Amino acid sequence: MGHSVPHTDAEIAAMLDFLGLASLDDLYAHIPDAVRLAGGLDVAPGAAESDVLAEIDALAAANRPAVGGLVSFAGFGAYEHERPAVVPALTMRSEFVTSYTPYQPELSQGVLQALFEYQSMVCALFGLDVANASLYDAASAAVEGLNLAAAATKRRVAWISRAVHPNIREVVRTLTGPRLELREAPLVDGRTEWPDDLGEAAALLVAYPNVLGCLEDVADAARRAHDAGALLVAQADPVAAGLLRSVGSLGADVAVGEGQPFGTPLGFGGPYVGLFATRNAPYVRRWLPGRLVGETVDADNRRAYVLTLSTREQHIRRAEASSNVCTNQTLIAIAAAIHLAWLGPHGLRELALRCARGARYTREQLLRIPGVEPAVDAPTLYEFALRTPGPAAVVLERLAEEGYLGGVDLAPHYPELGDAILLAVTETRTRAEVDDFASTFEKALR
Amino acid sequence: MGHSVPHTDAEIAAMLDFLGLASLDDLYAHIPDAVRLAGGLDVAPGAAESDVLAEIDALAAANRPAVGGLVSFAGFGAYEHERPAVVPALTMRSEFVTSYTPYQPELSQGVLQALFEYQSMVCALFGLDVANASLYDAASAAVEGLNLAAAATKRRVAWISRAVHPNIREVVRTLTGPRLELREAPLVDGRTEWPDDLGEAAALLVAYPNVLGCLEDVADAARRAHDAGALLVAQADPVAAGLLRSVGSLGADVAVGEGQPFGTPLGFGGPYVGLFATRNAPYVRRWLPGRLVGETVDADNRRAYVLTLSTREQHIRRAEASSNVCTNQTLIAIAAAIHLAWLGPHGLRELALRCARGARYTREQLLRIPGVEPAVDAPTLYEFALRTPGPAAVVLERLAEEGYLGGVDLAPHYPELGDAILLAVTETRTRAEVDDFASTFEKALR
Amino acid sequence: MTRKPQPVLTGPSGGQAWSASVIGRHHEPVVYELSSPGRRSWSFRTTGMPEWDATDLVPADHLADEPPALPEVSERDLVAHVTRLTQRNYSVDLGAYPLGSCTMKYNPKLCDVASSVPGLTGVHPAQPGEQTQGWLRLLVELEDALCRITGMAAATLQPAAGAQGELTGLLLMRAWHDAAGSPRTKVLIPDSAHGTNPASVTLAGYQTVEVPSDRRGLVDLDALRTLVDDDVAGLMLTNPNTLGLFETDIVEIARLVHEAGGLLYYDGANLNAILGEVRPGDMGFDIVHMNLHKTFAVPHGGGGPGAGPVAVAPRLVEFLPGPRPQLDPETNRYTLTTPPRSIGRIHGWHGNALALARAYAYIRANGGDGLQLVAQTAVLNARYLKERVRDVFDLPYDEPCMHEFVASAANVKRATGVKALDLAKRLIEEGFHPPTMYFPLIVDEALMVEPTETESPQTVEAMAQAFERIVTEAEADGGAAARAAPRTTPVSRVDEVQAAKKLRLRWTPDEERSTAARVPSPLH
Amino acid sequence: MTRKPQPVLTGPSGGQAWSASVIGRHHEPVVYELSSPGRRSWSFRTTGMPEWDATDLVPADHLADEPPALPEVSERDLVAHVTRLTQRNYSVDLGAYPLGSCTMKYNPKLCDVASSVPGLTGVHPAQPGEQTQGWLRLLVELEDALCRITGMAAATLQPAAGAQGELTGLLLMRAWHDAAGSPRTKVLIPDSAHGTNPASVTLAGYQTVEVPSDRRGLVDLDALRTLVDDDVAGLMLTNPNTLGLFETDIVEIARLVHEAGGLLYYDGANLNAILGEVRPGDMGFDIVHMNLHKTFAVPHGGGGPGAGPVAVAPRLVEFLPGPRPQLDPETNRYTLTTPPRSIGRIHGWHGNALALARAYAYIRANGGDGLQLVAQTAVLNARYLKERVRDVFDLPYDEPCMHEFVASAANVKRATGVKALDLAKRLIEEGFHPPTMYFPLIVDEALMVEPTETESPQTVEAMAQAFERIVTEAEADGGAAARAAPRTTPVSRVDEVQAAKKLRLRWTPDEERSTAARVPSPLH
Numbered sequence A, B: 001m002g003h004s005v006p007h008t009d010a011e012i013a014a015m016l017d018f019l020g021l022a023s024l025d026d027l028y029a030h031i032p033d034a035v036r037l038a039g040g041l042d043v044a045p046g047a048a049e050s051d052v053l054a055e056i057d058a059l060a061a062a063n064r065p066a067v068g069g070l071v072s073f074a075g076f077g078a079y080e081h082e083r084p085a086v087v088p089a090l091t092m093r094s095e096f097v098t099s100y101t102p103y104q105p106e107l108s109q110g111v112l113q114a115l116f117e118y119q120s121m122v123c124a125l126f127g128l129d130v131a132n133a134s135l136y137d138a139a140s141a142a143v144e145g146l147n148l149a150a151a152a153t154k155r156r157v158a159w160i161s162r163a164v165h166p167n168i169r170e171v172v173r174t175l176t177g178p179r180l181e182l183r184e185a186p187l188v189d190g191r192t193e194w195p196d197d198l199g200e201a202a203a204l205l206v207a208y209p210n211v212l213g214c215l216e217d218v219a220d221a222a223r224r225a226h227d228a229g230a231l232l233v234a235q236a237d238p239v240a241a242g243l244l245r246s247v248g249s250l251g252a253d254v255a256v257g258e259g260q261p262f263g264t265p266l267g268f269g270g271p272y273v274g275l276f277a278t279r280n281a282p283y284v285r286r287w288l289p290g291r292l293v294g295e296t297v298d299a300d301n302r303r304a305y306v307l308t309l310s311t312r313e314q315h316i317r318r319a320e321a322s323s324n325v326c327t328n329q330t331l332i333a334i335a336a337a338i339h340l341a342w343l344g345p346h347g348l349r350e351l352a353l354r355c356a357r358g359a360r361y362t363r364e365q366l367l368r369i370p371g372v373e374p375a376v377d378a379p380t381l382y383e384f385a386l387r388t389p390g391p392a393a394v395v396l397e398r399l400a401e402e403g404y405l406g407g408v409d410l411a412p413h414y415p416e417l418g419d420a421i422l423l424a425v426t427e428t429r430t431r432a433e434v435d436d437f438a439s440t441f442e443k444a445l446r
Numbered sequence C, D: 001m002t003r004k005p006q007p008v009l010t011g012p013s014g015g016q017a018w019s020a021s022v023i024g025r026h027h028e029p030v031v032y033e034l035s036s037p038g039r040r041s042w043s044f045r046t047t048g049m050p051e052w053d054a055t056d057l058v059p060a061d062h063l064a065d066e067p068p069a070l071p072e073v074s075e076r077d078l079v080a081h082v083t084r085l086t087q088r089n090y091s092v093d094l095g096a097y098p099l100g101s102c103t104m105k106y107n108p109k110l111c112d113v114a115s116s117v118p119g120l121t122g123v124h125p126a127q128p129g130e131q132t133q134g135w136l137r138l139l140v141e142l143e144d145a146l147c148r149i150t151g152m153a154a155a156t157l158q159p160a161a162g163a164q165g166e167l168t169g170l171l172l173m174r175a176w177h178d179a180a181g182s183p184r185t186k187v188l189i190p191d192s193a194h195g196t197n198p199a200s201v202t203l204a205g206y207q208t209v210e211v212p213s214d215r216r217g218l219v220d221l222d223a224l225r226t227l228v229d230d231d232v233a234g235l236m237l238t239n240p241n242t243l244g245l246f247e248t249d250i251v252e253i254a255r256l257v258h259e260a261g262g263l264l265y266y267d268g269a270n271l272n273a274i275l276g277e278v279r280p281g282d283m284g285f286d287i288v289h290m291n292l293h294k295t296f297a298v299p300h301g302g303g304g305p306g307a308g309p310v311a312v313a314p315r316l317v318e319f320l321p322g323p324r325p326q327l328d329p330e331t332n333r334y335t336l337t338t339p340p341r342s343i344g345r346i347h348g349w350h351g352n353a354l355a356l357a358r359a360y361a362y363i364r365a366n367g368g369d370g371l372q373l374v375a376q377t378a379v380l381n382a383r384y385l386k387e388r389v390r391d392v393f394d395l396p397y398d399e400p401c402m403h404e405f406v407a408s409a410a411n412v413k414r415a416t417g418v419k420a421l422d423l424a425k426r427l428i429e430e431g432f433h434p435p436t437m438y439f440p441l442i443v444d445e446a447l448m449v450e451p452t453e454t455e456s457p458q459t460v461e462a463m464a465q466a467f468e469r470i471v472t473e474a475e476a477d478g479g480a481a482a483r484a485a486p487r488t489t490p491v492s493r494v495d496e497v498q499a500a501k502k503l504r505l506r507w508t509p510d511e512e513r514s515t516a517a518r519v520p521s522p523l524h
């Protein structure tokens, strides 16, 4: 049995005595017998701290991690990046880790100000005016982006580029299914081909760069959206934002994104953090999803922060709320803010540049291999798809035997591309690793 | 180049301008050219954080660690113990890690109170009245114990049991050499044989259990010391203190010890922490070495803590100081205090018991192996010496090939014991590990 | 003395200095105000890659003129800034946090270690199953334990928080009715329910119908009878409910809903009260979401991340979100499969995996026996505290409470004009985080107190005495102290109205000077 | 209202409750006061060992009746207690700490990571060299870097702190004279020296002879000439000295000492000022100790651990402590060897190895170029600050300062009666840690200020303004505010005299009740 409970037997007895009860069991005396569990839980008995950690170690040893195990070229929405020592050191501070949502602002200025800074930086990344204090992940941010557009436009059709990550498209379908009508815009040469007639669209959802790493024409999408009376929701890669024009400046109304690259480990997919920003439009006060931190003053007129506009939220509007987000990903958002401050504008640019250089180099090396070809033609930044002679799954398996996570097999997601692998290269890969990888790749094709 | 310096070029220029200087070089203009270094340091240029960590990883990979690598039975003054998660989590709090010696008590109540609690627990461990706020390690504590005895008795002869750790004896010899006359008391069957005539002894130094794991007769040593007008300095194992009578209750005047087992990793031997306690005797005010935290009140009569009796110390007494200890091992002492509070009396007893059980079991398994014999006869607790047929170094090398750190070769230290290995078993070793070890041991002898 | 005024290095160029800690009640600049152009922390590893220019790599029309306007700070200033921010925040690791409905209990440090093992943190979510057997096994075993705890058949671990779990559960409800060929439009929710419940109902495309509470604070059975019809998809219930009361009529409630063809949804935020004592499955619930960040010791992180798994009765398993980690009994390997009639994906990957690893470690450390003791002690502490404040506050729903209870400060307000809010702020000065205020909505001047099992009896007693003290004080001083509270926090009472009126949601450069003006000296 | 007085769970049985954080100025109980008999945190892994009783394992006359009287606390209470304690402490990570002579600079977080790599932390110090090649190499490379930085031939890394380094250096001095057949009895030390210098001299069996400073604050050359004789073993010098001044006559000083057959000892606590600019070896020093916990970013840990390596000139290498990690050029393996005429071991093992790993990482990260910039900027900051307070304080030794300077508040004391101590306490309220006070002893009302290179120019400017502000205030209010300071800290001015008079060095059970009485409410 663990020691979560401080009470000694004597103390429990004294408390029961005070309550006039004979046993702990009596605390549940008013509950109908019919529903009470006899004999306790059929769950293994508690284990010592060290035993539990030994179990965890054994589970961990049954993985072949992409970081610290294999040499990885996998991206597809989750990226290996360097994590400066300051990020975990500060993020693990227990005042952040073990506090609740900052409902009592006087006791929560730390978290509130950190989120205010996060909001400010997210606005800067996307070239927009208002950011919320985080959503669950890129997928939930996309969902909320479409919901916001639907509420703001009072329409219910949404166009989604096929080059939005398939998992995100699927989440959007699951979670907006009962309320929105979703249509998919097809791809031509790795970029979205929007239909000329968008109908009564509430929103267009485009990714920049898109899931295949290609640079979409966001400005064109924005024009089309606005012409049709719709909002453009852009899923923007925040690392790429170090080099690319901001989606806000290109005309996007809402930016959503995945904040994982900033200080969060791959962690088998979570917890990550959904970035969300928009213009300072009238719909903000009513429809912006998620928590918002605002600046104000205290009783002595000193600067202070507080959760604001909570009139939008469930605990006030209940059934009329447009979003049910309550607990979000605050700690991951704070980690991202710390990482972004560590990078600064020039570090972020350098990061994006290094990713792009590594990708260019890797792509060139792999394209020298006979039979390897670009899967699509559009310009890319640090992620790209290659066509392989023969099933990608087999190639990837052989690469894994040699210690490489060679990318992600695109066949289940984009069968139209044939045998294709999606590779991402970040600042973590060295030239020597890439050279070895390329020659292993060549062998794996034989 | 690293980024330890926040100053931008523009800021440096502005500051130099304010100072009327043309360059950073000018800051050193008053230094004679003869001694100035031209061309900077012949030290490799700075590296990025990740590059440094990659280097460190490579160095670490060139070790075969006793924890996480080999299965270890090594003790000999440094022990593998479980380290509860709370200890690193709390000890790494930057308010502890990055503060200085608490010279300004109003800004340092945290460290001061933690040390006050540490002092209280060290007194409890040893059954004594006064403990200091830490010394460097067991060896330096032993040195200071003898210095204290010499100062208190105004004598200069010290008897040291041969069963005190050889490294400690050597440190004592090095550091007290110019001032004390050291004599070694020999061993009979693993225990110290004190001479009948101790002469004008200032102190006797005994270890409990001693370096061979044997239980000395501390009460007898105390009687002999006191009869001769000397103090008994006992190097006591604080883990064993969970089961054994306290050295204070057995008559020791000064207890010294190694606090590493409580929350500090093996770390190739440091930083550890020297425990030091003594009776509430008149010599305390004048001669107690190291820092001392005392309880007092603040201006509002609230309880507060402060470094006290600093009149004993170098920054006041300068040349008359009896100890030069300034920086000590505060953070390690705090870790020990946290670990001890986590253990409590019953946890500490259980810890000692588990070590003793493991040792008994291991000893029994190994003694079944033909040719393996006890190296000495005295009762032991969780560390013991075995005689091997053939050189211990060879046996240990073979064991290492099979993944075991089989103990420590005693030959360089106690040639009189023949081919012998010193083994320690702590609560970390499982029966399965010991069974495998025993059969590997047997094979290694062939 | 005469001094040259020489502040050569301050001014609108940025790079504010700051040194103060909360030892003292100092102002803390925004990180942008610490920024100085050209200052930096960053570095990157040496890779040997060709050093192409950005213009070689990015088509001109995509290339930004300038990188995003992030702050430029030294590592030293960044660390000090954030460390000072942390000291401006209360947390469970500092003391009691009896926030009702939120279960702010101590999270064992062991779980921090478990969730930072490199073999878990380094796994990419798209790695093939053969490379992630350890993770898949962990998830399958956690699912199994959660099912045993709730008495359900299977679970999805994807939802990232309770509210996402609710939506998932309601989509399952919807899929079930759809599959049965009888789509419905309404979901019943008690008036005491948490606000996410109706919001989730809306997002699932249903209409909320409120069920009133009776005088006991329980579902009004008669009202329920009149509301249940064949357009009701189901009933969402928290049990114990948000008044901390166990719905003792649960068997009858379940019967009513089921007979009308509806499903029973369990909001498991309050599972902490009943571990090992009662199981939602045994009460007749069909769908259960759990807040692992309440009952299973995932720390709240200032507002997340959490995890909100949803467990279901056998008849709903085929609708669960996919892909689901499962053990293939034939190969004895773990795989990811999507149920035949799955509602689809809820999360971009597999859920908040590292949070799930924490819950796994917590359940393993406590075990079945330990979890039961957790529940019992949580109830014991709440029951004790409730009895201790019986004479201090009104207790409008005075049934035996479970892990929390709702008091009303209406008596204090009547007597002194002091509101629950003021008492809460005054309690801060006594060293405690305030309880949840003004929730549930059906209680006037509500204070919803949940001590949790990790607080010692002495701490619970100290809370009782603090409540007593501040109410006695209010009676004596007419509430002056309470209305002035808190005076010991980094900031005094915060103006929430101005925040909403003059929206300032991000830092802008013009603010720097005005703030500097507002804060002439760090000492207040 | 009437309330039953029901504190059923308090009293002398222990287990005090506490919840307050330093958000507010609360009292914090001693951990023993949180103790309740039978409460526990501990657990141990399952080993499968036979469960013998203690009496089976330990001879009766050795077995204690009871285990040591340690506190019995829950993990939750322990964590909260220690977390609250940390919030009662200032630190570099919270802000500037311009403590002269102590070099409280920011320690990069990278070094924390470097020193916690399992392949380093898990190594047993008695493992054979074949198993510890990584560690030995790290130590050899660190030694090499330190020698390049100081201009010396070899070094020992064993000393655990500066003072132990001093003693080691003096024992080397002694061994050298002994080996030369001419033992000596005296060591010269300037009157401005750090107190550990004379204490170490005494421990090394020498007598201290004080060398006066001249009006410039430098070694009085004439006095030195009269003191140097053939009974002088050597001269210990800090350069820059503790006034922050560079001993510009160093060449002559070295000549004088060497000509008399003495050795020159360098107290390297102030190495931060001269990295890459001047090397002790080039100045003629024979022995150098370094405080890695000053210059090389080993954090101070509230008073240690540090590391105090000693580097020596070629003629002293054979006396160095053993065993020394070295590269065997033939086998290209690292070994441990003891020099032929070694003075012996200084440390139980190899020194504070994990602290050494931090210094290694720091040196690698900064590199030769970076270290030089560190020194230059440390001097720049000090020089700037000194000029900025020129009109605020007396500057008794007004030579160009290096990384620190010593001001005197004698002017303020004369004008207002306010002492350096009061100003220091008042500075705390401004958000800064005070400078070192009353040291060196030769300066009246000394304030020894060392801003370090890690503070931004803005922070240094803010320090200057704070000094100005508090002195102006003292002139205006006659020192009332300063004498009442600090009012923003967890405790107000601490009574040091009572601490020494009524010695209380450990907690005792009788204290519990008296303290409880002394602290009626957590809010002051």
Ligand SMILES: Cc1ncc(COP(=O)(O)O)c(C=O)c1O
Residues within 6 Å of the ligand: A325, A326, A327, C101, C102, C161, C162, C163, C164, C194, C196, C197, C238, C242, C267, C269, C270, C291, C306, C308
């Ligand atoms: C009763 C109840 N239901 C649902 C929720 C929503 O959970 P989450 O905040 O994880 O979305 C909460 C948490 O605040 C709750 O207390």
Ligand SMILES: Cc1ncc(COP(=O)(O)O)c(C=O)c1O
Residues within 6 Å of the ligand: B325, B326, B327, D101, D102, D161, D162, D163, D164, D194, D196, D197, D238, D242, D267, D269, D270, D291, D306, D308
């Ligand atoms: C000038 C000087 N010498 C020696 C020392 C002693 O170093 P340590 O505290 O590491 O023993 C110090 C540190 O306080 C110092 O400042």
